[in-house]
Amino acid sequence: MTVRSYFLPRSLPEAIGLLETHGPELLVMAGGTVAMPLINDGISLPGAVMGLRRAGLDTLEVAGGTLRIGAAATLTQLLAQPAVPMLREAARNTASWSIRNMGTVGGNLFTPPPGGDVAVALLALDAGVTLAGPRGERVLPLADFFTGFLSNQLAADELLVEIQVPIRSDPTLFIKFGRKHANTPAVVTVAMRLEWDGNVVADARIALGAVGPHPIRAREAERLVVGTSLSADTIAVAAAAAAQGCEPFTDAIATEWYRRRMTGLFVSRALEQLAQGAEGEGR
Ligand SMILES: Cc1cc2nc3c(=O)[nH]c(=O)nc-3n(C[C@H](O)[C@H](O)[C@H](O)COP(=O)(O)OP(=O)(O)OC[C@H]3O[C@@H](n4cnc5c(N)ncnc54)[C@H](O)[C@@H]3O)c2cc1C
Known part of the structure; x- marks a missing residue:
């Protein structure tokens, strides 16, 4: 085991401050269903880990015709929301109950190939993502977030904080x-x-x-x-x-x-x- 420090920030500013201080050495962990097996198998060797469980990023709310999903909301939470039926269907088809109880919607966007199933539904729904770091927040279409195999627009000192989904009645x-x-x-x-x-x-x-x-x-x-x-x-x-x-x-x-x-x-x-x-x- 390589992990020497584990941080559990209580707010987004605290989480961003930790990222700024520790840099790429600090592994962000949401549900840990992807990250933890890699550590256990010795494939990932982070010196420090930051859990997102307490950072206040786990709410789902409907506001102004948009479903706003905190990046650390679980797949089980997604399954329970009534606003966007396709996201319920995608969550229902992702992993098992136990994994859905831990795995997060944000984490699904970082899942290595064959990749996140919920992410595919979010792409079809024209979702947007909010990234936050020391320089502030930026919002971009999910379609622009992915850049290649295991690569995306997130800078080393940024966190994915929210996913926005327009609520529409299209089939x-x-x-x-x-x-x-x-x-x-x-x-x-x-x-x-x-x-x-x-x-x-x-x-x-x-x-x-x-x-x-x-x-x-x-x-x-x-x-x-x-x-x-x-x-x-x-x-x-x-x-x-x-x-x-x-x-x-x-x-x-x-x-x-x-x-x-x-x-x-x-x-x-x-x-x-x-x-x-x-x-x-x-x-
Ligand atoms: C047995 C098993 C079955 C599975 N089956 C499926 C399946 O059927 N379909 C499917 O889509 N997935 C599946 N998965 C993959 C995984 O469970 C899900 O994709 C889940 O949504 C990952 O979320 P997590 O919070 O656990 O991610 P973590 O393991 O916490 O994080 C994964 C990666 O994303 C980064 N990350 C996470 N959140 C953030 C954030 N907010 N900001 C910046 N970086 C972040 C982490 O640094 C890490 O590199 C399965 C996994 C297991 C173990």
Whole structure:
């Protein structure tokens, strides 16, 4: 065990002060479901750890049409909120009860590939993130937060403090496909939100997990469905574009080839379901 100091700040300013003092040596730990196994296995060797449990970052509230999620709110808290159904569905499909009781929404954005499932839903929902550090706070779209494999916009002296999710009534769909029915890593995760204008798709978000270095948008597929009424042909072309445009990898769960195939299949299924829902709702 390498950890010599453990800090438990009681406020955000205290947490930021500790980061400023200790620099990159200080490992931030929220629920610890990702960070702790790495320490136990000797893969991560931090000299000091800062827990976020008491820093006041664990509230969920609805304000002005936005769901504001404290970065240290647990996945179980997310499961209990009524404002954004797709986030409940994403949390329900993430890990097991015991992990959801500890794991946080913020921590889900830092989860190594196959990556965070909740993060995929947040991407489809156009979530924003607030980062705070000694120079103050900055807000950016989640789509701009991820920069590459295990890399993001967070500076060494910053914390992720909040995630903002616009509350909309657009139809959404979340599908996680894994090798088991529950408590399983994703082969592919698909989160989708379509905005309709009558029978025509006015705007689309198609987010994918486990088929890239981080959760990604299938932007070409989005472009192909906007302005259409989701005919079978459109769905086939968009699903093929999503499969072609993703960057899957081979790991112990699935091969690159299989992940790409399943991406096409589940994007197609999700679009079909949303198209049927649209007909059913009389648009
Ligand atoms: C058995 C098991 C099954 C799992 N199954 C799934 C699954 O099905 N789907 C899924 O998505 N995930 C799964 N996970 C991964 C993990 O539990 C979740 O992604 C969880 O949301 C991580 O949150 P955490 O608070 O525990 O992160 P931590 O372990 O506390 O932190 C992870 C990383 O994020 C950084 N970090 C966390 N919060 C902040 C913050 N506010 N500011 C700056 N940096 C921060 C930490 O420094 C650390 O590097 C599983 C994990 C386990 C152990």
